[in-house]
Amino acid sequence: MTTSTFRTDQEFFLDPQRCIGCHACEMACAECETNGQLPMIHVDYVDRFLSPQTSVQICMHCEDPVCARVCPAVAIEKDEFGIVHSANTARCIACSNCVNACPFGVPRKIEPMDLMMKCNMCYDRTSVGKKPMCATVCPSGALFYGTREEMARNRPQSSPVKTFKFGKETVKTKVNIMMPKGATELVVHE
């Protein structure tokens, strides 16, 4: 990691209202050869009967990642840049604790490999100063990787939020979600 050129001024911004459900992000993510053609980003309809609205989810890279806290094998680690890495393959025992604990539903147990896999914000790309693949290809701006200043300039009607309330629990993340102007937190449920 000493050779990393990870750009600490760059952040990830999720703007789900813009998602057009095209799945370009999933397909581009899957192209990464470390994932065996499996996408680490997930796009789903909210309720196709009512609307074509889709939601898109990547790992939010929590400040205090619950996936790592519940891992009995200490397979999940957060690095100096705040990236929560996918399970260390040698340590992961496929217990699914992380799958059940994550408030965003991100880690998935991959059956044939008996291994948890999740988004590591394209560490192979971001660690050499590139953008994550999904945010590079996203055609609608639902996924954006850049500086807070760029975001403030380009999307003056939205505010980035990285504090989530799940009942009494507050989760702070590295990844931002775009909310209406002035919002400071996303209350998932009271």
Next chain:
Amino acid sequence: MATLPLPTADIIAQFGPSLNFPNPEGIPGRDEPDAVVKTHCCFCGMQCGIKLLVKDDRVVGFEPWEEFPFNEGRLCPKGVQRYLQNDHPDRLLTPLIRVGGKGFEQIGWDAAMERVVSEISRIQSAHGPDAFAMLSGVSLTNEKSYLVGKFARVALKTRNLDYNGRLCMVSAGAGNKKAFGLDRASNNYSDLAHAEVILVCGSNVSETFPTLTHWIWQARDNGGKLIVVDPRLTPIARTADLHLPVRPGRDSALYGAILHQLIKHDWLDHEFIANDTTDFEKAKEAVKDYDLGWAERTTGVPKEKIELAARWWGPAKTSFLLHARGIEHHSKGVENVLACINLVLATGRIGKPYCGYATITGQGNGQGGREHGHKCDQLPGNRDIENPEHRKYISQVWGIEEKDMPGKGLTAYEIMEAAHRGEIKGLLSICFNPLVSLPNNNMIREALEKLEFYVCIDFFLNETARHADIILPGSLHEEEEGTVTTAEGRVTRIRKCVNPPGQARSDTAILLELADRLGAKKSFSYESTEEIFNELRVASKGGTADYFGITYKKIEDNMGIFWPCPSEDHPGTPRLWEDRKFRTPDGKAHFHGIAYRDPGEITDDEYPVILTTGRVVSQYLSGTQTRRIGKLVNQYPEPLLEIHPLMAAKFGIRDRELVTVSTRRGFAEFPAQLVETIREDTVFVPYHWPGKKSANQLTSGHLDPVSKIPEFKVCACKLTPTGRMAPEPAESKAWASV
């Protein structure tokens, strides 16, 4: 006899479509490619920049090309997966000959070419030169489009050449020529960024031009309002500030009613109308009775919404109107386009920053292809094949006598009708799959079966090619140098990344050899595609689509040049009409009086439901390419009948039940998908599939009287639930439906 030599299932077993998935273990060579080539996506008119990774003369992957100004690395799923075609197991690797009862057998190039030329000679000697027709397509580069146009007129000597743009942009082209005297998007998309109002008329932007979504959102981030007109709540309509769910086939009534409101409230640019336009009074007269009550009854859109759209559009200082196939695929396609243009002209918002108007050209080279080549009524530079001056100029460029230049021929659907009547006996096709993409395709199949000889150039054996006598294996987008012109009018460079596989040849090499064997070698001697482009530049010089000042180097240095570009020191023209000098004979922009009339087929007691057709994000056109790419197929594996729950209840249709959809032309079964995102009087089926899953078994052959575009977007159908639930999509294998 161009009947199938074997049952369809046997042909599919040999030639696909079969699904290509990337190897989950990784693709050898991707980590250390021999070359990373900056080129473009092969699919839609956006022509997004993309870098292809090459190893051992194969395309092995892609990287986003973030510096290309239109898309800055952004791609849709089709673009991400486009690299899976060059090394696809279905690729045609040798010429093939049809052998009845045995299928297609390999044959040498020499024998194949000889057979083609002898059949052309036989048919043309017996029935005249026009009895041999050619069909082409605008996935081809400018160079190939130009070459096809010249080949058909000079080597094949037929007037009957037309192209699949006839199913795409011709209504827009005809409308633009009438109103502006020139057929191109008036603005590039950077003029969207600060438009106060964007009016999207009949375009499923986020599924058919996904990367354009970014430009529309830029305007919204800057406070702009988005209005989307579509019978369905599409992904872009979902987020619009105002969605006008128009009844299919009633578009010109809606735009006429908005013009009525602009006039009523005096939201007009009187100075522009007086100085720079003609015939405003005709436009006004035509809509004088189109009040909101009439408009609501005719279009099915609540009058409050129509009024609000006019209230936003009328007084705005900047705006951009976009339209696409949703208003163009009609027997009134040109009228719908002109009704939209009237709204732009009435407010004078054109030829200025953030004041824009554009058709969103659909196919990869839909723009350049329709300017320089294969349109039945056109010569290079967007010249008119019936204009004596134009004929003279191009004859001189081509080194032929003007009297030997064929005249205007039949359009695509009319060519197939003529084949059905037995008047056209032979056909050469390239880059066109009419058995899936033309309407009323049961007639198309019969027409193919009646042909005495059919030769097809393609890289995959598409559904139409199964009827061919000879198949010549051609090249993909990434297998030849060239240029394309994007929907914005930007001429870009397409790079050859790899050679065509096996014995396949470049399309250009095939056409040049055929021309030689037809005795036209002296007009078809080129050393490179650049040489063809340089001839195209001369041929286009002085035409409305003037490329004379565009060179390969200039395109490469600037990442694209916008035509018109009449001289080498000219920078190109991203925004048209800044000088207010329109290209009509009188130099003015023309209003047109557009009175509403009904579509070619309206619902009645027997066929009580409106059927409209369209596209999905993971498929492209007739699916020749995208129905062979595994993940794109899995994303939306089979065509579904979108139906509103209230209509479903009326007919007792359940979700996933198979429903028989019948029209006067045919019937097909589709699984029902109950959604509240479609009008209650309309059902929708996407059209990318063949055989029994083809929506174009149902669509009508009503054509626009001017553009001859077929009316894909509206016909009358009836729905019959079968009582059977649809099997899992994987079982139906719709991508290869027989």
